[in-house]
Amino acid sequence: MSEGTRGEARRGEIEEILERKPGTREARDEEDRYTVVGAANRRTFADWLTPIEEHFVCHRNDVPDADAETWELRVTGVDDEKSISMAALREEYPTVAVAHTMECAGNNRGQHDPETGSVQWGWEAVANAMWSGTPVRAVLEDCGVDVNDDSERWLTAVGGDVPADDDVYVKSIPLAKALDDCVLADEMNGRTLPVEHGYPVRLVVPGWYGTNSVKWVEELRITDTMVTDATFADEEDGRTYTYWQHGAYRIHPADAEPDIEETVPTADTWDQLVGDVEHPYTFDENVMSLIGKPDGENPVTPDANGRVEIRGVAWAGDDEVTRVEISTDDGESWRDADLYGPNYSGAWRLFTHTWKPNPEAEGTVTLLSRATDERGRTQPASIEVLDDWPEIPEDVYPWNEGGYAANAYRPNGVEVRVSSRRDE
Incomplete structure (x- = not known):
């Protein structure tokens, strides 16, 4: 099959998948080599079970x-x-x-700077x-x-x-x-x-x-x-x-x-x-978390008690998630979220946190989440190009050519506009 014919077939396959999966959107693939769609909205990550209609697809x-x-x-x-x-x-x-x-x-490959090749996934x-x-x-x-x-x-x-x-x-x-x-x-x-x-x-x-x-x-x-x-x-x-x-x-x-x-x-x-593996293989998943609610697409209004619920998911491959922390001030301070819901090996945990925004302030706030696994490993803050891989700083994930296994928390933050006006 020629590249042109293959590209046309891939385009048709993606369009068919998007029709069957209304909760997904096409991911950017500069090389046009993969069939890729991912969750269209952060709200997917506010629930434990992902509907098939929102589940990502990736194959070449x-x-x-x-x-x-x-x-x-x-x-x-x-x-x-x-x-x-x-x-x-x-x-x-x-x-x-x-x-x-x-x-x-x-x-998270799309969070690498400089940009790597292949599919530019976000979260x-x-x-x-x-x-x-x-x-x-x-x-x-x-x-x-x-x-x-x-x-x-x-x-x-x-x-x-x-x-x-x-x-x-x-x-x-x-x-x-x-x-x-x-x-x-x-x-x-x-x-x-x-x-x-x-x-x-x-x-x-x-x-x-x-x-x-x-x-x-x-x-x-x-x-x-x-x-x-x-x-x-x-x-x-x-x-x-x-x-x-x-x-x-x-x-x-x-x-x-x-x-x-x-x-x-x-x-x-x-x-x-x-450790001692020069070019690591991507087997079990690194500790990771995502905020699903608020989703950043709509302003949030505190309830009658001045509260906003933050909800999301956290996972750590073969290991158990033991802690999730939330920052409502772009990482200046952190508070523990509550883990709840099903607790199965190999599956994510739900977390929730009650946030009370300053009632006098309106504007945009950056919400961050970071998870820690049972071995005490916490998500790093950022993805950075390193000159010396054996000496990886504690709060950094190394930029890598394939853009693999990144789990930095800062690129996955969500900007939320807070409004004090309540719907009548």
């Missing part, structure tokens, strides 16, 4: 012409290799549901949904995998989407994570998985960046390492299988060329960044 490759009646999932690299139909996946294995805050690893590429399907653990155990094996093997997932170039969408995650809580999902928020979210089946990796949750998954392969050039050498199809694991979604300074690594000492993204 062409959506396969999938049919659940004929789709098969291959399990390889095991003692008992199998091809499993969708009917068998639903009927012969247990069904579970997991809550998962899906965040694009490039969320809109994150959502929280319920995903239902078959536990990966049940499938692998049925195929002869020792689920109690503590060896450091990997699960390598292959997407069935049609490569835009020759790069097949392949991602590797630690086998231990796959056996813990990963799901082969065929439903989303109680509905059949939409095609743009991976119909007929998607690997869902709770608490980890969305790049790991392979859509349209057609093969699961047990490997001793992350995917390397040798992993699919027997295919002899002229395609490449390592780009999405090792070339894309790596955190590094400008002009660096990350090597293909066989393993990493930790899947914790932040620990890789401040």
